[in-house]
Amino acid sequence: MTAYTARAHTNIALLKYWGKADQELIIPTTSSVSLTLNEFYTDTTVEFIPDLPDDEIVLDGKLLSGSSNQKVIHVLNLVRTKANITTKAKVISTNHVPTSAGLASSASAFAALAGAASKAAGLNLTRSELSMLARRGSGSASRSIFGGFAIWNRGTNDRDSFAHPIDEDVHWPIQLLTVIVNDQPKEINSRVGMQSVVATDPFYQAWVDHANAQVPAMLTAIENHDFQKIGQLAEANALQMHAQNLMATPAFSYLTDTSWIIIRLVQRLRQQGLSVYATMDAGPNVKIISMPADTAKILVALKEQLPNVKTTVATPGPGLEIIKGH
Ligand code: DP6
Secondary structure, eight states: OOOEEEEEEEEEEEEOOOOEEETTTTEESSOEEEEEEEEEEEEEEEEEOTTOOSOEEEETTEEOOSHHHHHHHHHHHHHHHHHTOOOOEEEEEEEESOGGGTOOSHHHHHHHHHHHHHHHTTOOOOHHHHHHHHHHHOGGGGGGGSSSEEEEEOOSSTTTOEEEEEESSOOSOOEEEEEEOOOOOOOOOHHHHHHHHHHHOTTHHHHHHHHHHHHHHHHHHHHTTOHHHHHHHHHHHHHHHHHHHHHSSSOOOSOOHHHHHHHHHHHHHHHTTOOOEEEOOSSSOEEEEEOGGGHHHHHHHHHHHOTTOEEEEEOBOOOOEEEEEO
């Protein structure tokens, strides 16, 4: 059978997904809104090979085993069921999302896997169907099928929980400046973290109601290219998400002292008239939503306070592409 290679880019949530209504199907409790990034992506090649005894998954040159392997096999199984085949597959995946970029690669990885595996199995899925499939690997991957701004409508079941494009071709200045925080705390992965919050946070339902109510305001802000409003909503939503982690039992936080130094710096720069806003995911790195014209000023302020800090800049990027089929 033919091998196909797909490329998908990472995305950053401006309104976060933080909790599942259905663990198995990965149906979220809230809709989430994201920006796909140009600089960071995953290339994945899938080939279904008759007589291959088992799925073989190679990530960045290493044969995978354990739980990441299980998630990949889970998506391959869904593809096999749809295509009515039992053939095992060889999957070769390369991340162009350096760990040093401070961004997660699971969104781009599962979006690329959905694209390459479905093509290699002879399926011609719509982008909505690809988004549903990517979602089953990792929720945030549902949004990486699309470029620019996307919304993952939470839906209620396997067939209505998928992402939609909002504005795929973003031609106005918005960027994400990631500040890499080195003092990594003990890792609680996002799946475990959100599960604990859903199960134990007494304020969780209030967060869900509030987060869902932020969605229409964010859509209007994106439609109007209203940078300030997008930033305000994104920063509030991120801080509210992180507050839920402190409400869980046991309480936990991804944010370190250095994260807070950066968050406060962003707030100070705003008081000085700059349009900058912070967002944080399941880790200590702070991403500064900003405009390219302000990069130099942000970097000067950062270096003053944290001289050794590393940064990367990312701009809006494209959706899933099949880059090779042979
Ligand atoms: C904080 O998509 O990694 O980045 O569906 O369990 O694989 P699973 O979780 P995942 O969670 C992402 C959480 C987040 C917010 C977001 O991207 O919306």
